[in-house]
Amino acid sequence: MTPDHILAIDQGTTSTRAMIFSLSGDCSIVAQQELPQIYPDDGWVEHDPEEIWRAVVTVCRQALAQAEAKGVRVAGIGITNQRETTVVWNRSTSQPIYNAIVWQDRRTTSLCDDVRRAEGEETIAATSGLLIDPYFSASKLRWILDQVPGARAQAEAGELAFGTIDSFLLWRLTGGRVHATDVTNASRTMLFNIHTQQWDPQLLEIFQVPPALLPEVRDCAADFGTTSPDLFGVSLPICGIAGDQQAAAIGQGCIEAGMIKSTYGTGCFVLLNTGQAPCRSNHRLLTTIAYRVQGQTRYALEGSIFVAGAAIQWIRDGIRLIGSSAEVEGLAQGLDSNRGVFMVPAFTGLGAPHWDPHARGAIFGLTRDTGIAEIARAALESVGYQTYDLMDAVQKDYTTDSWTLRVDGGMAANNWFLQFLADLLAIPVERPRVTETTALGAAWLAAVQLGLLPSLSAAGEYWQREARFTPQCEDARRQEMLRGWQLAVARVLTRDHNQARH
Numbered sequence: 001m002t003p004d005h006i007l008a009i010d011q012g013t014t015s016t017r018a019m020i021f022s023l024s025g026d027c028s029i030v031a032q033q034e035l036p037q038i039y040p041d042d043g044w045v046e047h048d049p050e051e052i053w054r055a056v057v058t059v060c061r062q063a064l065a066q067a068e069a070k071g072v073r074v075a076g077i078g079i080t081n082q083r084e085t086t087v088v089w090n091r092s093t094s095q096p097i098y099n100a101i102v103w104q105d106r107r108t109t110s111l112c113d114d115v116r117r118a119e120g121e122e123t124i125a126a127t128s129g130l131l132i133d134p135y136f137s138a139s140k141l142r143w144i145l146d147q148v149p150g151a152r153a154q155a156e157a158g159e160l161a162f163g164t165i166d167s168f169l170l171w172r173l174t175g176g177r178v179h180a181t182d183v184t185n186a187s188r189t190m191l192f193n194i195h196t197q198q199w200d201p202q203l204l205e206i207f208q209v210p211p212a213l214l215p216e217v218r219d220c221a222a223d224f225g226t227t228s229p230d231l232f233g234v235s236l237p238i239c240g241i242a243g244d245q246q247a248a249a250i251g252q253g254c255i256e257a258g259m260i261k262s263t264y265g266t267g268c269f270v271l272l273n274t275g276q277a278p279c280r281s282n283h284r285l286l287t288t289i290a291y292r293v294q295g296q297t298r299y300a301l302e303g304s305i306f307v308a309g310a311a312i313q314w315i316r317d318g319i320r321l322i323g324s325s326a327e328v329e330g331l332a333q334g335l336d337s338n339r340g341v342f343m344v345p346a347f348t349g350l351g352a353p354h355w356d357p358h359a360r361g362a363i364f365g366l367t368r369d370t371g372i373a374e375i376a377r378a379a380l381e382s383v384g385y386q387t388y389d390l391m392d393a394v395q396k397d398y399t400t401d402s403w404t405l406r407v408d409g410g411m412a413a414n415n416w417f418l419q420f421l422a423d424l425l426a427i428p429v430e431r432p433r434v435t436e437t438t439a440l441g442a443a444w445l446a447a448v449q450l451g452l453l454p455s456l457s458a459a460g461e462y463w464q465r466e467a468r469f470t471p472q473c474e475d476a477r478r479q480e481m482l483r484g485w486q487l488a489v490a491r492v493l494t495r496d497h498n499q500a501r502h
Contacts, residue, residue, distance in 0.1 A: 155213050251438060
């Protein structure tokens, strides 16, 4: 039998998964491990890179064993990963010199404020498409070089390697033979020129990053080497890499300009395919690379929400109001309204379009009658309201004949939430038949590189809709809800985003 399935490694913020897909997107094999978070200080979020690596090896071995038992033949591997999360390791030993600093981490807020004052946002935004924020990799990398004893000298001597999680996994999977990344992950570092498609000397100088640290940048569908045979008993080609949100857009079939998706995981990420030309936002969205295949680049506008599913996780694990995330849908549905309760989950600041790293979370409108149901609903609604803020900015930046939002991620299983989203946005919301779109996008990239699929457009034709939610809410009610949200957000925004709170 000719191998015709793809193993997708999906290394996310809270879990690591290995999934095996057919070309049509069907997935019958899944192995998963949860990933613990490390919180060393206020606003700091880290992962243990070795724990990530062990989990990747374990879930891949489990998935491949299931495949062998079912007679499924794997042709190659695609990788998708939590973006911006930063790792630095020793080239000789392959050992990380510090924990992975996660995309949510805010320790470099003051550093970013200093860069903004010294350089201004325009140069960096024009080159990288990004706004200066601790979210991106550049300031995290500089922090490691400055704070880990001896790191900067080692980096300048070429002894260290930097990468986002995809690069670190690629290095380990290939036994240290390949130090590379793809354009989507590179475009999230704030060190990459999205126009020249090269690491940018001026950005490297601003963030004091030695060029010797950096991985080679390749297409999303490319030859990334083969796995060491001792890992899985066979050398498998690694043929596709994309950051999780770009991979999700591919898995959602958002291949043509004007197509848009929103992924609801730990955070929420709205990504609009803008085609062959970058679209500069006038409303504080990011210009980024959607994908590059066969040397052809497609760009995107993106808005990032730092806390989406994490808000539900907080009321479950942080303040323990519920026993499981699944309870939220029933609690929200059991109320006729939110009863004036609004949550702004700015636990690690606010992302697009506000970009206020100093903002902090709050719940407004509490009364003696407020109970668990109201707070649960407020947490769920907060994700919809944040999506509205992003979509409002997107629609001001980009014009198209009609809007339909394709959604995926864990929260996309919640019918009440998707109807609320359609009502709030006043556009149709569609959920796909295959909701594991992030892993699927990585699988399709690998399939294109292997020649199993002729193009991404051919892959996108496999996309099928499972459910469609259309607006049902009267406009007056919608405007009333939005006014309540906007008032709540105004209360948590700091007066000067550039000035740290004391």
